[in-house]
Amino acid sequence: MRALIVESHDTPPHLADAVMPEPGPAEIRVRIAACGLNFADLLMMKGTYQDTPALPFILGMEVAGTIDAVGADVTGFAPGDRVAVFGGRGGLAEYGVFEARRAVHLPDAMSAVDAAAFQIAYGTSHVALDHRARLQPGETLLVLGAAGGVGLTAVEIGKLMGATVIACARGADKLAVAERAGADHLIDAETADLRAEVKALGGADVVYDPVGGEQFEAAFRACNPEARLLPIGFASGDVPQIKANHLLVKNLSIMGLYWGGYLAFRPEVITDSLSTLMxxxxxxRLKPHVSHVLPLAEAADGLELMRRRKSTGKVVIEIG
Structure with a gap:
């Protein structure tokens, strides 16, 4: 089979032949139709992601496809079932073997492209806003990186949960995408004074931040008393350092979120969330935004689109 393989953290991944994997007792093998790209893939390539596999490995965290083989201990799944899987790796290939507990059945109406764009982005935002921050109707949600893979889903889900949503993104085109997803107010990160504009809108009760750096600092200073801040990632490359004494002044809470981490200690958080989202x-009520769909041979181009911030929503690789 063909697969995009990372051989070294110092060289780009390359498309090559790989051995067809066989499922273990608790695993399923999926003929992969589509794989969603994520910012974490870029970190894995460099070896800086918290869950980077040992070299060599096949890139690609989330897939959609059809089961073609199941392990002896697998129940609830059978060959021919359409599924989405958050495997964490192995998705940019024609076939992949994954733990059955990581798979969910797909609604008949859900395309493989939508399914490959769905789990991590929507799952991250829903668990962050619902399970962690307990976002309430009528509260104000500030979303940074609001046109990106996770940010755009936070705009959508925030509106569904009854919040007033302030979307911050770079440039008019990206802000237009956030507006179509339901944002009530738009702030251009390239030109605006983020702190001043958020405060002029009444301040933020919840901050959803996949960016970090200066935007986090500005959002922090625009928070209302008892606001909750959700660091999701650090696309800016700058991890903010939080002074604990500053939390005391407004009784603020910082709530980190690593969505995939729940599989290790509370998997029901993810499965219950995905059931709601499906x-x-x-x-x-949800419409995944996919700005680019590319073939496996152009997967490296898709990764570059994300690295250069030339995509909105998700980039999906069609495989079969």
Whole structure:
């Protein structure tokens, strides 16, 4: 089979032949139709992600496809089932073997491209806003990086949960994408004084931040008393250092979130969240935004689009 393989953290991944994997007792093998790209893939390539596999490895964290083989101990899944899987690796290949507990059945109406764009982005935002921050109707949610893979889903889900959403992104084109997803107010990160504009809008009760750096600092200073801040990632490359004494002044809470980490200690948080999200999708309340769909041979181009921030929403690689 063909796969995009990382051989070294100092050289780009390359498309090569790989051995067809066989499922273990608790695993399924999936003929992969599509794989969603994530910012974490870029970190894995450099060896800086918290869950970087040992070299060599096949890139690609989330897939959609059809089961073609199951392990002896697998129940609830059978060959021919359409599934989405958060595997954490192995997705940019024609076939992949994954733990069955990481798979979910797909609604009949959900395309492989939508499914490959769905789990990490929507799952991260829903668990962050619902399970961690307990976002309430009528509160003000500030979303940084609001046109990116996770940021755009935070805008959508925040609106569904009844919040007033302030979207911050770079440039008019990206802000237009956030507005279509339901944002009530738009702030251009390239030109605006983020702190001043958020405070003029009444301040933020919840901050969703996949960016870090100066934007986190500005958002921190624009928070209302008892606000909750959610560091999701650090696309800016700058991890902010938080002074604990500053939290005391407004009784602020910092709530980190690593979505995939729940699989190790509370997997029901993820499975319950995905059940809710799949229901919202089936009702037509969620619409994944995919700016680019590329073939496996152009997967490296898709990664470069993300690195250069030339994409909005998700980039998906179609494989079969």
């Amino acid at each position: 229901g919202w999708y089936a009702e037509g």
